[in-house]
Amino acid sequence: MKESDTLKQELTRLKSEKSALQVQSRLLENFVAFARSSGKDRVLTKILQKTLEVSAELTGADKGSLFLLDANGAVTDSILTRAGTTPEQRSKILGQVLDVGLAGWVRRNLKVGLIANTHEDERWVSLPNQPYSVGSALAVPILKGENLLGIITLLHDQPGHFNREAADLMLLTAGQIGSALENARLYSKLDASYRSLERAKLKIEAYSKALDAEMEKGRKIQRDFLPHHIPQIPGWDIAIYFHPARQVSGDFYDAFLLPGDLIGLVIADVCDKGVGSALFMALFRSLIRVFSGQISLQGVSVPGSDRGGDSIGNQLHQALQAVSLTNDYIAEAHGEEAMFATLFFGVLNPQSGTLTYVNGGHEPVLIVNQSGVKERLKATGPVVGMISGMEYKTGQIPIELGDILVGYTDGVTEALSPDKRLFTKERFFPLLEKPASTASELIQHIKTGLFGHIGDAPQFDDITMIAVHRQP
Numbered sequence: 001m002k003e004s005d006t007l008k009q010e011l012t013r014l015k016s017e018k019s020a021l022q023v024q025s026r027l028l029e030n031f032v033a034f035a036r037s038s039g040k041d042r043v044l045t046k047i048l049q050k051t052l053e054v055s056a057e058l059t060g061a062d063k064g065s066l067f068l069l070d071a072n073g074a075v076t077d078s079i080l081t082r083a084g085t086t087p088e089q090r091s092k093i094l095g096q097v098l099d100v101g102l103a104g105w106v107r108r109n110l111k112v113g114l115i116a117n118t119h120e121d122e123r124w125v126s127l128p129n130q131p132y133s134v135g136s137a138l139a140v141p142i143l144k145g146e147n148l149l150g151i152i153t154l155l156h157d158q159p160g161h162f163n164r165e166a167a168d169l170m171l172l173t174a175g176q177i178g179s180a181l182e183n184a185r186l187y188s189k190l191d192a193s194y195r196s197l198e199r200a201k202l203k204i205e206a207y208s209k210a211l212d213a214e215m216e217k218g219r220k221i222q223r224d225f226l227p228h229h230i231p232q233i234p235g236w237d238i239a240i241y242f243h244p245a246r247q248v249s250g251d252f253y254d255a256f257l258l259p260g261d262l263i264g265l266v267i268a269d270v271c272d273k274g275v276g277s278a279l280f281m282a283l284f285r286s287l288i289r290v291f292s293g294q295i296s297l298q299g300v301s302v303p304g305s306d307r308g309g310d311s312i313g314n315q316l317h318q319a320l321q322a323v324s325l326t327n328d329y330i331a332e333a334h335g336e337e338a339m340f341a342t343l344f345f346g347v348l349n350p351q352s353g354t355l356t357y358v359n360g361g362h363e364p365v366l367i368v369n370q371s372g373v374k375e376r377l378k379a380t381g382p383v384v385g386m387i388s389g390m391e392y393k394t395g396q397i398p399i400e401l402g403d404i405l406v407g408y409t410d411g412v413t414e415a416l417s418p419d420k421r422l423f424t425k426e427r428f429f430p431l432l433e434k435p436a437s438t439a440s441e442l443i444q445h446i447k448t449g450l451f452g453h454i455g456d457a458p459q460f461d462d463i464t465m466i467a468v469h470r471q472p
Helices: 003-036 043-059 087-099 102-109 164-225 274-292 312-333 424-432 439-454
Strands: 063-069 075-079 113-115 136-144 147-156 236-243 251-258 262-270 341-349 354-360 365-369 372-377 395-398 404-408 463-470
Touching: 043 063, 043 075, 043 147, 043 164, 063 087, 063 102, 075 087, 087 102, 102 113, 102 136, 102 147, 136 164, 147 164, 236 251, 236 439, 251 274, 251 463, 262 274, 262 312, 262 404, 262 463, 274 312, 274 341, 312 341, 312 354, 372 395, 372 424, 404 439, 424 439, 439 463
Parallel strands: none
Antiparallel strands: 063 075, 063 147, 113 136, 136 147, 236 463, 251 262, 262 341, 341 354, 354 395, 365 372, 365 404, 404 463
16 A cells, blocks of 8 residues: 555545544534533533534534434333424334334444435335435444433435545544533433432422421311410419420410319320421320310310309319310220320419329429428329220328429420530529529529520420419
8 A cells, every 4th residue: 555545544534533523522512512501401402413514514514313222122211303293103113113124224233324315225215205306315423332322313415425434434424423422421321310309309398398287277267276375273373385396286284264263274295296296295284174074165164064052062073074084085095096195284373372183104393482492293194095994093292382383394304405415403403592583583493494404405495484473
């Protein structure tokens, strides 16, 4: 071979490689531009279209088509020569060209398909109602190793337009095109996954908002179960503090009038957290009120409940029987749920200052004076609602002038600091020794110390307190 021929071949090879690299560079530049654009809906489609345009420019083709294939040889994306086809027409065309057409031959043989004259080559299949004429065609496999990623088919209306040089150039370029298309396909999959996640996120956010709205309704309904107004009794003041850890709570308190000018006082903590405990909280509260003989519910009189002729002793017995009756009802009617409450129910005679009470497994309710804790009203029976037929004894104690009755739930002593330290009774009880002239002042002392301990730590349990002060 002459030296001039060798140089000519080398020059042709270098030109082809340069053209291939230029094609890859242009496609990658377009890919980056499409990916960065605000309209990312069809990045892969745009890259396919640009690939056809660059290939046609490189070979002088009039038009063309491009198929992307999966590992099984099925078409995943495509740009057809014929525009404006319906999905049914598109499917029919793809099936025909990949079955008996030039693209199908390339898919089976993994070789370049060059047709110099479509009228003389059986690999060319003219489609029905084809709106263009084709004289020559060139189909090139896009390979990655031995895997067929796709097929580019280029068309010209004149026979002999495509030659072996154009075929070699496109075969070299196809490798660079394959890299660009693989990047675009992976990006499209990633983008589709991202969009799917975004849609899922939006659905979750919408559900969360709806759930929050429902929980807020639940919170408002639950707050309606708690007393809107605390009874005002001459010579006494009552203060309440209620701070749920969640939108709905298992803690509850109550203060209500009973026959014989008695006052019912309740503080309780239903087991567990969330909606279930909130529902049982409403049930416990309602049962205690009804079974204790309260003569009105939110201003609505209960027929036949006024037993004004009964003695104070009988009225106290009837009221405190509410704990046993509530226990039996919950255990028998809702035993499968295994829900229970620690509950303190006291009946106060404001005239004499005598408090008669039942403590169903609750934290000891305290009586404090200026010297600190004076009495601890410990449990007189088990938790309420666990086992039917349990016995609840009563206790009785006088509240003297200046004394304050303090009830609380374990959310107070078990409150956590940011470094996970419990508040504990060791921190709680000294706060009760601070002088307080009213029930509200004592509650405020406790809140200051408690929330100074909690800081910005998340709260895991409800905090409820009730204080009843006998004014001197």
